Amino acid sequence: MGLLNSLQGDRIYFDVNIWIYALEGYPAFITELTALLQAIDQGKLTAVTSELSLAEALTKPIKNQDQNTQLLYQRAISSRANVEVVPIDREILIKAAQLRAVTKLKLPDAIHAATALSSRCSTFLTNDKGFFAVPELTTALLSDVIP
Numbered sequence: 215m216g217l218l219n220s221l222q223g224d225r226i227y228f229d230v231n232i233w234i235y236a237l238e239g240y241p242a243f244i245t246e247l248t249a250l251l252q253a254i255d256q257g258k259l260t261a262v263t264s265e266l267s268l269a270e271a272l273t274k275p276i277k278n279q280d281q282n283t284q285l286l287y288q289r290a291i292s293s294r295a296n297v298e299v300v301p302i303d304r305e306i307l308i309k310a311a312q313l314r315a316v317t318k319l320k321l322p323d324a325i326h327a328a329t330a331l332s333s334r335c336s337t338f339l340t341n342d343k344g345f346f347a348v349p350e351l352t353t354a355l356l357s358d359v360i361p
Contacts, residue, residue: 215341215351216246216359216360216361217247217249217250217354217356217359217360218246218249218250218253218337219244220299220354220359221250221259221333221336221337221339221354222337222339222352222354223335223336223352224258224259224260224336225260225262225333225334225335225336225337226250226254226260226261226262226335226336226339227261227262227326227329227330227333227335227337227339228261228262228267228339229263229267229326229338229339229340229341229342229345230263230266230267230270230271230326230340231341231342231356232247232250232289232340232356233263233267233271233287233290233338235247235341235356236248236250236251236290237271237286237287237290238283240302242357242360243356243360244330244344245291246359246360247303254296254297255296257295257296259294259296259351260296260297260298261297261298262297262298262299262300262329262330262333262335263291263297263298263299263300263326263329264299264302264306264325264326265300265301266302266325266326266329267279267291267299267300267326268287268291268299270289270322271287271291272284272287272288273354275287284343285340286288291327298333298352300329300332300333302325302329306325306329306332307325307328309328309332310324310325310327310328311324312328313327313328317344317347318344318347319344319345319347319348321346323342323345326338326345327345327348327351330351331348331350331351336352337352337353338345338351338352338353338354339354339358340353340354340355341355341356341357342355343355353360
């Protein structure tokens with residue numbers, strides 16, 4: 215699979231858009247993301263994300279009063295075997311501020327980048343080109359690795 219082959223290392227940071235595409239079944243990405251989630255379930259990879267992903271992902275389902283999707287996100291974006299949901303702490307906030315000082319990242323994206331760096335993620339998986347502004351991140355753009 216193109217996506218699995220494009221990932222470096224075994225600690226993969228999931229930007230919020232990856233959760234949304236995977237859990238809501240975006241047709242262009244679902245096959246590859248399903249294989250990625252299976253690799254995580256099998257212990258071949260570890261998914262890492264910030265608690266911020268949950269807040270971002272829940273916004274639309276809460277607005278739409280979609281209880282099922284709210285529960286889906288709450289269950290999926292939770293720490294368990296091979297999935298690490300990292301709390302936002304002072305160290306991450308300071309690193310996020312440092313990143314914002316030298317890039318054009320908005321605060322939520324800076325928090326994601328800081329979390330990935332603090333968690334020693336080997337690949338930052340996203341569909342947002344803005345993360346290429348952080349040279350310390352090995353960024354994989356979903357739309358570039360899935361034909």
